[in-house]
Amino acid sequence: MSIPVHTALADVQLTPYWLDDPGRPSARAPLTGELSCDLAVVGGGYSGLWTALIAKERDPGLDVVLVEGDRIGHAASGRNGGFCQASLTHGLGNGLRRWPDELGELERLGAENLAAIEAALTRYDIRCDFERTGGLDVATAPHHVAQLRGHAEAARALGADVDFLDAGALREEIDSPAFLAGLWDHDGTALLHPARLAWGLAVACERLGVRVFEGTRVTRLTSDRAGIVLHTDAAGGPARLRAGKVALGTNVFPSLLRRTRPYVVPVYDYALVTEPLTAEQRDAIGWHRRQGMSGAGHQFHYFRQTRDHRILWGGYDAVYHFGGKVRASYEHRPATYNKLAAQFFEAFPQLDGLRFTHAWGGAIDTCTRFSAFFGTAHRGRVAYAAGFTGLGVGATRFGAEVMLDLLAGDSTARTRTRMVRERPLPFPPEPVRWAGVQLTRQAMINADANGGRRNLWLRAMDRIGFGFDS
CATH class of the missing domain: 3.50.50.60 (FAD/NAD(P)-binding domain)
Known part of the structure; x- marks a missing residue:
């Protein structure tokens, strides 16, 4: 029986997993x-x-x-x-x-x-x-499959060591009902x-x-x-x-x-880390080669295993705040943590009952x-x-x-x-910047839901060279 998301997040620490390390050095002098x-x-x-x-x-x-x-x-x-x-x-x-x-x-x-x-x-x-x-990009919608095939061909033409994985081959690498195909870059x-x-x-x-x-x-x-x-x-x-x-x-x-x-705006990204998986839980999902993974959509998750057998699960929401400020108050977003946790269990239903130990956010410099x-x-x-x-x-x-x-x-x-x-x-300056980012974000959500079809706004952004397709 599925546990509620709030239960999986009940004991989470609002601090970056990586910085919660006993080996963190003492502060240096100013x-x-x-x-x-x-x-x-x-x-x-x-x-x-x-x-x-x-x-x-x-x-x-x-x-x-x-x-x-x-x-x-x-x-x-x-x-x-x-x-x-x-x-x-x-x-x-x-x-x-x-x-x-x-x-x-x-x-x-x-x-x-x-x-x-x-x-x-x-x-x-x-x-x-x-x-x-190595890295493994996974298709989470049917239109991503053709996209990954095309990227595999282009990468091979440039000499990259890549494999396109159909649904069966991908299932041998990682067992998730949400993933339809994959592109494995070995190096x-x-x-x-x-x-x-x-x-x-x-x-x-x-x-x-x-x-x-x-x-x-x-x-x-x-x-x-x-x-x-x-x-x-x-x-x-x-x-x-x-x-x-x-x-x-x-x-x-x-x-x-x-x-x-x-030329730069701060966009806030968020991540969760689970408690360590047991041997049985690790066997349930496979993923024995430990590739770093990410989804192929506009709004995508990135996920990986840590050395102590946790899973880091992040991405999807990318939040821009009006005025482009960088503030500590933006580093935590409960609504996004809840969404990420729910999406995690959709990807890995066999890990039902797993709990999260760390949650945090931070600003990315995007252009x-x-x-x-x-x-x-x-x-x-x-x-x-x-x-x-x-x-x-x-x-x-x-x-x-x-x-x-x-x-x-x-x-x-x-x-x-x-x-x-x-x-x-x-x-552009505010308020056009904020409005443009929100409009573009919604257009990308719609494109993900509509077989990758880009509306007039996204096509216009493509023509003028704005990078809203990653």
Whole structure:
């Protein structure tokens, strides 16, 4: 007999599962007084951490300082699903629509980037439960089946190791009445513990000589002939950091460069984690190869197993709040938790009686093309990367390389791509932005319910280049 959703959520902790870890390091000291360096990195998530680390690898003599407004990995880098993917374009479909002529090169760069992440974890002994499980996209409606077949053909043409799974073959991988077919990418996805990745990268940075300060929020940038001055509101009082060059890894938080703010909006995503499954429960659903999984619809779930045999189940709702604010009060949404729990048991009725232990939400930095964009300011002395749209666990390392290339003025295989050279379209100002997001969200819900048929509004968005099809 099915237990009520509220019973499954009765004892849930409203905190990210990944951050609820006894191994979480103690807080580092804030910046005080005045300091100078060659390179200042703003942001203690993956984007900033990879930038600081790679900068020291490129030039061990470079003086690098990283400042984080809160704690290392407290935001998106500690709240995501732990999917580390090779894709730099937010999936093959989005890449084919936007950069078909260079998608082969972007796929190659993405594969190299994922391999470089794995190598760095070994080199610096970062223990974050990294597993090359591969990824499995599942069809949850009949029209998704043909879509996945097409993606399989396109991926094979680019040399990817993929298999299309019909309903019977998919059932051998994961037993769910909700899944009709699947596309298994054997090499393009790894799973990991996202918070431990951030904590491990910070330690690796410090071992190479990077000075890391937490509780140090940068409020503005000014420049003069000598360089860039970062004005901060640190826990110990106002402080200043002078740098020759600056890399911005602030992502979803309001950019220190006003010119880039119209290109990013925060969208809130939510996730649940179950209690550990018993051996019998694991056998009931199969999933012995532990692939990272996601649905093929516009509104989709992503789900995976943790090292201790829990299931993380997230996605579906993507909530934009009027004005684009990032607030702690938006991090919990009981209505979404209830919806996610109900949908979980629809997918896995054989797990009836399982309870959830953790529930949380967090903001994703999204842009209109659904993949990161890059640029410089202050006469080339400040670089930025933003707009990763949920695939930043892997792509932020690529973004770090791009920022360092741009700051150095180097022409590389990365910076020569159209994806790096071009910008997405900006979002319109409020209230048009909010109305447009709500209209688009409803149109995508309708498309999912109507065999994938896109209405006039979505077709118009496609024509002007807005990325509302992922």
